[in-house]
Amino acid sequence: MKIVIIGAGEVGFHIASRLALESKDVVVVDCSAEALQRLTDSVDVQTVVGSGSSPSILDSAGIREAEIMLAVTDSDEVNLVACLVADTLAPATKKLARLRGADFEHYHESFKTNAPHIDTVINPDIEVVRTIERLMNVPGAVDVGDFADGRIKFVGIHLEAGSRLDGVRLADLGNVLQEDRPLIAAVVRDDQLIVPTGRNHLRAGDLIYFICEERNLVSQLAIFDKQVTPVKRVLIVGGGRIGYRLARRLEEKSLACKLIEKRPERCDLLAERLDRTVVLRGDGSDQSLLIEENIPDMDLVVTLTGDEETNILASLLAKRLGAAKTITQIDKFSYFPLMSTIGIEQVVSPRLSAINSILQHIRRGKVLSAISIKGEAGEVMEALALPTSDIVSKPLKKISFPKGAMVAGIIRGETIIIPDGDSVIEPDDRIIIFATRTAVRGVEKMLAVKLEYV
CATH class of the missing domain: 3.40.50.720 (NAD(P)-binding Rossmann-like Domain)
Incomplete structure (x- = not known):
């Protein structure tokens, strides 16, 4: 996959860094040679000095061979013109533009059908407000993500000292908790992201990411000694x-x-x-x-x-x-x-919100949504399994997922399944996959090759 990124600011820098680590062919265009130098000092990407709105510069960047172009400069106007020029030079290239101006808000759909043709418009301000609303409803949560149209919550929360879960082995959670135990997808300890197994113990101070149904959120938070109080x-x-x-x-x-x-x-x-x-x-x-x-x-x-x-x-x-x-x-x-x-x-x-919005559009396969966690240490993706996939019709414990990846949820029609090793994915299920940054490439390959999406 070849991707051209217009803009080497914070969003362009971190998207380019992530994609380069996944061995994608990345070209970054920016007017600032200094910004591009900062990028090449850190990651292996190609760079072109110049304006992303210039036809000759886009040609130099290889826009005609690119599958995706991301216009993520701080200028809405430059991003729009870059998409217009790219649409002229390479109509088949998928174009994403970051537009923050409120004046453009009511025209996002028009941009998708009229010139300049933009496949996806990203407004990080809107996404930040949505994130704030989610955090308002979950006291003490560091991260809150929605999947399956909000029916599944992905929550990151700190384990407090004195909690009954301090020192508990994950395999023993069922013995400690009388209520349904949460599916713990990840633990951050000493700034390291861990995909836990049954042998891992929880410790006070851990940042714990768990999956639960929205209807069970209050009871699951109570397990971690968190009470939902309305914000007035x-x-x-x-x-x-x-x-x-x-x-x-x-x-x-x-x-x-x-x-x-x-x-x-x-x-x-x-x-x-x-x-x-x-x-x-x-x-x-x-x-x-x-x-x-x-x-x-x-x-x-x-x-x-x-x-x-x-x-x-x-x-x-x-x-x-x-x-x-x-x-x-x-x-x-x-x-x-x-x-x-x-x-x-x-x-x-706002920058992380923009990156989250971009991720779902650059992943191979039909990724419905994607959320970065712990900054950029991991990722949670929602995708679709087709009948042709060899991930269906067998227990999860018999499927070889990349190290650092796990299935954290299965949505089957109106039914939500928090899986265990005996759970089976059926054709047309929507699945939620958690992966560390190093495992994302393997998950993406599996989604694109083994899970051939529509």
Whole structure:
């Protein structure tokens, strides 16, 4: 598979890095020779210096032989023009564009059918707001993913000291728990992602990823000593695109919402466009302002400014002053491993959201959705098994999956199966597969060759 990526920023860099590790033929185009040098210093990819909207540059990048082009620069206009030019030079190439501007939102479907023809439009701001909504509903969760139209939840949660599960071997979970035991798909310990077996023990401090049906979420969280409490009062720090979009969603849910924004002209605009949200002009990291706004009464504080350091400081300050929980926007992937160390658990990232959206479209086979976990250490995919596949009609324990991969869920019509070794995949089942980064290539090969999807 040959993939041309327009843009060597954070999204382009990390998508290129991941695809290169999977031995795909990757070419990255960017106007900045420095950005491309940073990329080639880290991974084995080809680079072309120039504008991705230039026909000659796209030709130099080999657009005519590419299966996929990803236009992920920070400029919506460049991404649109790149798709227009690519559609002229290589109509068969699948084109994905990152478009963040609200003005384009109502035209996403038109772009798929009109010039420039874009197969998929990705708006990371929309995906971030959806992620925030999912985290709001699952207290203490580090990651929350939806599969099977939301009927299956993939949840990452820390095991607290004093939990009855501390020190328990996975094979013995059934003896410890009277209720249905969760399917634990992965454990992160000392920053290492582990696909556990029955011999592994759980430890306090582990980040545990488990799969469950939505209807069982409350009872499964109780196993980890987490209680679901409704969010009624929210404070948003930062009134940019994402902050505004989140405030609108909270208004639709009739939640009490306050929004702090520093820029006076932006405050005026927000006050005009929002109906019930209280817009405050000020600095979200100002302790006196947070005290004045009764921060201990807030069920949730979401920090969404364009400055990561401000977001981190405001979240830590809000927690110190008594806010029930916080969600923090972070864009630099290098910050992710540090967050839990300093006490920040719930993190969202527009760039990671963009990568998750892109993944499902570049995987071979009919991958319905894909979610990165632990930054980029692993991936969860939802795919479809056809009658021609040799993964069907035999127990999972007799199927040779790549090391570091496992089937975490089976959806058969309206029935959801949390599998064990004796479970059997039948034709037309939708399956959820968890894989570490090193196992993704093998899983993708299996999906493309053994599971020939429509």
